[in-house]
Amino acid sequence: MRAGGAKFITFEGIDGAGKSSQIEFLVRQLVERGCSVIQTREPGGTPLGERLRDLVLHEAMDLETEALLMFAARREHLAQRILPALAAGQWVVSDRFTDATYAYQVGGRGLAEDRFRALEAWVHPGFQPDVTFLFDLPAEVAAGRVAQGTDRPDRFEREQAEFFERVRAAYLRRATADGQRFRIIGADRNREAIAADIEAEVGTWFR
Secondary structure (H helix, E strand, C coil): CCHHHCCEEEEEECCCCCHHHHHHHHHHHHHHCCCCEEEEECCCCCHHHHHHHHHHHHCCCCHHHHHHHHHHHHHHHHHHHHHHHHHCCCEEEEECCHHHHHHHHHHHCCCCHHHHHHHHHHHCCCCCCCEEEEEECCHHHHHHHHHHHCCCCCCCCCCCHHHHHHHHHHHHHHHHHCCCCEEEEECCCCHHHHHHHHHHHHHHHCC
């Protein structure tokens, strides 16, 4: 499934954690090392996925509808972009994947975990990212960043601090359960320090 040493790398964290600039940094690092890289995001990543993204971010809906749409977008993303790219030897760097659904829908909103597990096992059985960078910081710090960064927040960004504390706690539970895959990044530091952590991790992939 992953040809020529290509990896599937994901970035996770609560809204305002500062992932975007570091995703760009990682992509540059990989390209400089001669890798062919696809950069993508969830929900989204395909024309259908982007349409579903707009619904999920802006339309009120039942919790289980929300989770189903997330996994529908993910299945299309896997079929149309992620799996073909890895099979062709391309690296894939994604802003969010299934860990986000666990954190936001299970942790934040209270989706039954057995429902989540069933969808995960159906949509991508046995398939997970090779490495996940989890950007961790207090919810109040993230909320301040979101408030400064957008004047049109989506319905997730409009949630209260308690919601994001639950999301953060769920992310950390997921990371504890799969410690080999996760790299927890202290996201309340400056960009240079975070980039140095990522660069050091990348160096281990090419030894």
